Every structure is written in C-alpha cells, then in structure tokens.
Amino acid sequence: MKHPGKIVPFLIVLGLLLAGLQIDEAAAAPRPNPPSGTSEPIRITGIRHQPTSSSSRVVIDLEAQVPFEGHRLSDPPRLYVDLFGVNLSRPLSWKTVSIGDGIIDQARLAENRPGVVRVVLDLAGPGEHRIFSLPDPPRLIIEVKRKDGKAPSDQVGEARTAARRLKIVIDPGHGGKDPGAIGPGRLEEKEVVLDISLRVKRLLDATGRYETLLTRSGDVFIPLEERTAIANSHKADLFVSIHANANTKKTARGISTYRLGMNPDQDAVELAARENKTSRRKLSEVELILKDLVLTSKSNESILLAQTVQSAMVNETRSLNHNGSDLGIREALFYVLVGAEMPAVLTEVSFITNLEEEKLLRKDAYRQALAQGIVQGIEMFLQESKRVTSRAN
Ligand SMILES: [Zn+2]
Incomplete structure (x- = not known):
C-alpha cells in the first residue's frame, strides 16, 4: 500500500477501527466460537439506554469487543443476547434498567453460566431489531425499531432530523x-x-x-x-x-x-x-x-x-x-x-x-x-x- 506519508497513520487507525466492526442479526448466521477458557474474561462496564430519532437502543459498554449471539422470542415479545468470554463487574452483578419508551420496556442483565452474560430486552411489541458491535470505545448495541416505524416516545431532536x-x-x-x-x-x-x-x-x-x-x-x-x-x-x-x-x-x-x-x-x-x-x-x-x-x-x-x-x-x-x-x-x-x-x-x-x-x-x-x-x-x-x-x- 502506497499512500502519502501523513495519510498512512490515519488509514491504519481507520483500518483497525473497521477491522473491529461487526454486525449481527439473530438469524441463522454461524456464530464465532467463544474464546477458550484460558484467556482473561472481558468485563462489562456499563449498560445504558440511548433513544435515536427512529429507534430505541441499549448500549452495553465493554473492555473489549466479544463474540455474541442474539435470539428473538415472541410470547411475550423479547430479545436476548448472549455475550461470550465476559464477566460482569461487581456493581452490575445483576441489573434491571427500566426504559418504558414504548419500544423497550426494560433491559435485564445477568450471568447465564460461567463466562456467559445474557442481556434480555422485554419489548413493548413486535419490531425489527439488529445487534452490532463497535470498537471505539468497545460496545455492543442492540437496536429495536417499532413495527409501525414510529419513533420512541421520549425521543429528542425530531425537528432537527426533519429539517x-x-x-x-x-x-x-x-x-x-x-x-x-x-x-x-x-x-x-x-x-x-x-x-x-x-x-x-x-x-x-x-x-x-x-x-x-x-x-x-x-x-x-x-x-x-x-x-x-x-x-x-x-x-x-x-x-x-x-x-x-x-x-x-x-x-x-x-x-x-x-x-x-x-x-x-x-x-x-x-x-x-x-x-x-x-x-x-x-x-x-x-x-x-x-x-x-x-x-x-x-x-x-x-x-x-x-x-x-x-x-x-x-x-x-x-x-x-x-x-x-x-x-x-x-x-x-x-x-x-x-x-x-x-x-x-x-x-x-x-x-x-x-x-x-x-x-x-x-x-x-x-x-x-x-x-x-x-x-x-x-x-x-x-x-x-x-x-x-x-x-x-
Ligand atoms: Zn457491472
């Protein structure tokens, strides 16, 4: 790869950033293998709710990106995502975050088995979702859109996006x-x-x-x-x-x-x-x-x-x-x-x-x-x- 000198470091950084970008859906995609037991578990450092103009997101903050697997259940409507090779940091050992924005009722986080943490989202109704991980800072994002395409009720900045x-x-x-x-x-x-x-x-x-x-x-x-x-x-x-x-x-x-x-x-x-x-x-x-x-x-x-x-x-x-x-x-x-x-x-x-x-x-x-x-x-x-x-x- 030949690039003018100043661009190279930026491209390398961007390349690393891109290399870490993964998207996943709960469909029949092959799953990455969980890391072997010898490696240090990655810690989950936080969980937060983030409404966007068109959807409701739950963001899981991590020390590093980890393999994950998502599943959808219909009755009652909910979504669960398993994160592999992770530990919950102590204040999060069991946590429920109530959201109630008309799309996601609440998010629950708990250790499912050693090295596997399960995040469950209780949903207000049917809707499309996607799960993807981003590298900088490392985080997993679970995004849910309501079936009728309406934005969440507590959203901000609607006027700006319509402009x-x-x-x-x-x-x-x-x-x-x-x-x-x-x-x-x-x-x-x-x-x-x-x-x-x-x-x-x-x-x-x-x-x-x-x-x-x-x-x-x-x-x-x-x-x-x-x-x-x-x-x-x-x-x-x-x-x-x-x-x-x-x-x-x-x-x-x-x-x-x-x-x-x-x-x-x-x-x-x-x-x-x-x-x-x-x-x-x-x-x-x-x-x-x-x-x-x-x-x-x-x-x-x-x-x-x-x-x-x-x-x-x-x-x-x-x-x-x-x-x-x-x-x-x-x-x-x-x-x-x-x-x-x-x-x-x-x-x-x-x-x-x-x-x-x-x-x-x-x-x-x-x-x-x-x-x-x-x-x-x-x-x-x-x-x-x-x-x-x-x-x-
Ligand atoms: Zn062509």
Whole structure:
C-alpha cells in the first residue's frame, strides 16, 4: 500500500477501527466460537439506554469487543443476547434498567453460566431489531425499531432530523445497449442490478428519512461519467453503484464492495477493465483526479461506507447463500466513482458467471436480502459517521 506519508497513520487507525466492526442479526448466521477458557474474561462496564430519532437502543459498554449471539422470542415479545468470554463487574452483578419508551420496556442483565452474560430486552411489541458491535470505545448495541416505524416516545431532536433529508443516489450498473455481464443461463447483469436498486429505493423511501434518486429507473444506457455527475449536481450525500461480478473462472463467487483506489489487486484490475469498458475517459485524466482524491476525506468515508455495506450484505444473505463467501472490501479504478464529491462505493452483489449464484440472483428473496443489506449498511454508515463527526467537534 502506497499512500502519502501523513495519510498512512490515519488509514491504519481507520483500518483497525473497521477491522473491529461487526454486525449481527439473530438469524441463522454461524456464530464465532467463544474464546477458550484460558484467556482473561472481558468485563462489562456499563449498560445504558440511548433513544435515536427512529429507534430505541441499549448500549452495553465493554473492555473489549466479544463474540455474541442474539435470539428473538415472541410470547411475550423479547430479545436476548448472549455475550461470550465476559464477566460482569461487581456493581452490575445483576441489573434491571427500566426504559418504558414504548419500544423497550426494560433491559435485564445477568450471568447465564460461567463466562456467559445474557442481556434480555422485554419489548413493548413486535419490531425489527439488529445487534452490532463497535470498537471505539468497545460496545455492543442492540437496536429495536417499532413495527409501525414510529419513533420512541421520549425521543429528542425530531425537528432537527426533519429539517433536511439526506440525499442518496443509487446507481444500477449498465443498461440499454450495455447488458453488463451475462450468466451461463443468460441472466443479464443490467436487469438484476436494476431490480435490486429499485428494491433499495423502496426500502429507503419507506423510512421517510431520505430522498433517494436512481441514475436510471429503466433499461436505458447512461455513460459512466454522467452517473457521478448526476449525484454531484443533486449535491447527494452518498453514492452507491450496484453491479454483479463476473469471472472466467466459473467457481468464482462471493460478495465484494469497492471504493476508488490506486492499489487494486489483479482481480480488481480485470474487473475494473470490464466495468469501465463503455467509458471514453482517458486513464491519464483519471489518474490526475485520483491523486487529488486520495488527499480528501471522502476517501476515508468511502472506506467506512464500503465496510458497512459489505458486512450487512454478507450478513443478510448468509442464510440463502450457504456457500457464499465474503470477499471483503477492495479498491479499484472504477471510472463511475471518479469525481464523486460524496462518499461513493461500488458493490458487486454476487457472481453472475457462477451457476449457483446466477440461480440465486434470479430469486426475489435473494434480491430482497441484498437490498436489505445495502440499506442497512447505508444506515450504519450514517450513524457511525455522525458519531465520529460529533466526537471530533
Ligand atoms: Zn457491472
């Protein structure tokens, strides 16, 4: 990795921060193994309630990140999360926190068996939830949204969030004369990514929190350069380009998310060459823009966005794509991302050239899971970047 001197330490810090970011859902995801008995248990140092504009959160403060496992029970509605390799610090040896905000009634914390602490949330009713851990400071967050999407009753700052809705541009790759990659069963990338993008837009619109724009909503050709120009001219806050991967190796499979960067691996070079095919932009021109870009903070924000989108997509599709693989976040010279004035990423949702993944990409359920992952990743990014910004101020 070659970066100008001042940027390197920051990127390393950010990389460490990102490496520790995990998301989890109570679904059928494989669980990390609890740490072996020889290591010192990690202590839970606190539990607190945190209402946000759209949900109710319980935050468990820890000395370090630990493996966890969440479960949902319906009668009465409650949620429990086991944390492995942990001890309760003495004042917390048994604790109930009453919340009563119309979403979570109370949170209970107790040692379930040696080295395992169970957090139980008694819920006011059905609602979506997610569980994720953040590294700095180490904490586990259990977030619950009410089914009707209403905010908790004791929330603050509603007027402020209503003032300006964030603008998100979703870019379905290819279109019109450019079909993109084509699978062994003749499925076309342009059709799959448009459908996923429309699903992403519906999910984002349903929250009422965003203004969502699509670079194309039908089967039309749009030059790569115009796609970011659309986002820039609308002063968008985020840009997410959606594609399906292809490889001459039929066994290649998995999900990956890219940011613009100058240090691609060999696969990324080939992928970018294919995705850039329709561009008339000269490489020398692109490299000039890139030198600028590495010096801006958008590059670091794009790393965070790539990370949250990638992990949420992998998580959401795990139960449908049993042999799927997490190819992680990568960088490449995608022309469609060049010149974006906002955090911008390109996601390759699966390999259309892989027989099994092509079949999955035909399925509604798989497309929906990918869309949900992208939306969840966007929301996690927004929450995390807001936190970093407010801490820096
Ligand atoms: Zn593509």
